[in-house]
Amino acid sequence: MYHINSLNIMKKFTSVSDVVDVNALIHSAISLKSNPFSDKKLGENKTIGLIFLNPSLRTRLSTQKAAMNLGMNVMVMNMDKEGWALETQEGAIMNHTTVEHIKDAAAVMGQYCDIIGVRSFPKLIDKFEDYSEDFFNKFITYCGVPVVSLESATLHPLQSLADCITIAECTKNNPRFENRKPKVVLTWAPHIKPLPQAVANSFAEWMCKSDVDFYITHPEGYELDSKYTTNAKIVLNQDFALENADFVYVKNWSSYQQYGKILCTDNSWMLTNNKLKITNDAKVMHCLPVRRNVELSDEILDSHHSLVTQQANNRTWAAQAVLKSILENHCL
Numbered sequence: 001m002y003h004i005n006s007l008n009i010m011k012k013f014t015s016v017s018d019v020v021d022v023n024a025l026i027h028s029a030i031s032l033k034s035n036p037f038s039d040k041k042l043g044e045n046k047t048i049g050l051i052f053l054n055p056s057l058r059t060r061l062s063t064q065k066a067a068m069n070l071g072m073n074v075m076v077m078n079m080d081k082e083g084w085a086l087e088t089q090e091g092a093i094m095n096h097t098t099v100e101h102i103k104d105a106a107a108v109m110g111q112y113c114d115i116i117g118v119r120s121f122p123k124l125i126d127k128f129e130d131y132s133e134d135f136f137n138k139f140i141t142y143c144g145v146p147v148v149s150l151e152s153a154t155l156h157p158l159q160s161l162a163d164c165i166t167i168a169e170c171t172k173n174n175p176r177f178e179n180r181k182p183k184v185v186l187t188w189a190p191h192i193k194p195l196p197q198a199v200a201n202s203f204a205e206w207m208c209k210s211d212v213d214f215y216i217t218h219p220e221g222y223e224l225d226s227k228y229t230t231n232a233k234i235v236l237n238q239d240f241a242l243e244n245a246d247f248v249y250v251k252n253w254s255s256y257q258q259y260g261k262i263l264c265t266d267n268s269w270m271l272t273n274n275k276l277k278i279t280n281d282a283k284v285m286h287c288l289p290v291r292r293n294v295e296l297s298d299e300i301l302d303s304h305h306s307l308v309t310q311q312a313n314n315r316t317w318a319a320q321a322v323l324k325s326i327l328e329n330h331c332l
């Protein structure tokens with residue numbers, strides 16, 4: 001029988017749409033941050049499997065720490081290096097490179113785990129394939145236990161929840177925001193490699209559900225999928241967007257329209273102290289890892305403007321609030 005409470009998360013955490021009450025989830029995370037072991041018994045004799053098809057530092061360690069704080073057993077598998085190559089096509093004749101079908105592998109993992117976290121990046125070749133979230137959806141279907149996204153082809157909800165927690169901590173009891181909403185700007189930044197749109201999509205969809213004045217700025221051709229940017233003000237002039245900003249979220253992403261392509265190499269999009277002068281003494285955010293002096297300058301990352309370490313810290317409390325809600329609602 002499910003215990004329903006105000007923090008109820010659906011049987012998966014893959015998007016803001018899986019959360020019934022976003023503010024309650026943020027407050028749960030902040031409460032866990034001040035009392036990390038309050039639910040030490042909740043995860044006793046429960047096992048989480050963390051399955052990585054791509055590299056990770058923060059997601060891997062913070063989710064593991066969150067699960068341990070809840071008393072869970074944790075198993076981590078680097079599927080890309082240690083597992084069999086997975087087939088996803090229904091009816092495939094597996095006489096080539098794939099060794100195991102996702103329907104078998106996911107079903108077996110579901111036998112060993114009460115909750116499974118999965119990271120699977122996009123290939124950035126076929127927009128339809130990536131945006132259908134084929135791998136994630138099949139994994140959810142076949143594993144039979146609650147699934148937490150550790151970053152999918154299109155979204156990174158644990159990162160976005162940590163970002164929302166960070167903004168909430170900075171705005172709470174801040175006289176600057178007594179009579180107005182914070183202005184939050186997501187700005188595109190240069191990068192040498194084509195990166196997924198997942199962090200930007202995800203930050204946009206969480207901000208669009210938050211009580212903030214939200215802007216997105218990027219060079220022409222970097223428009224995100226509009227389903228994530230409803231309520232956002234999209235401007236191509238970075239200086240205009242940055243004016244009076246309270247928070248600036250810096251992130252590179254490759255083109256969604258010309259899928260996976262790098263269309264702009266203009267280094268003047270990199271945020272500098274000079275650009276910060278037009279903001280409202282803004283705090284600067286980035287999900288990390290960051291390529292210093294390509295995406296974001298040393299002078300900002302090493303200054304009081306930077307929130308990047310606080311964001312990374314909040315990844316633990318975001319994961320812990322999500323796992324706590326799933327344990328309470330779906331694993332009793």
Ligand code: CP
Pocket residue numbers: 055056057058059060151159287288289
């Ligand atoms: N921000 C983030 O997800 O970091 P990792 O890729 O290191 O997990």
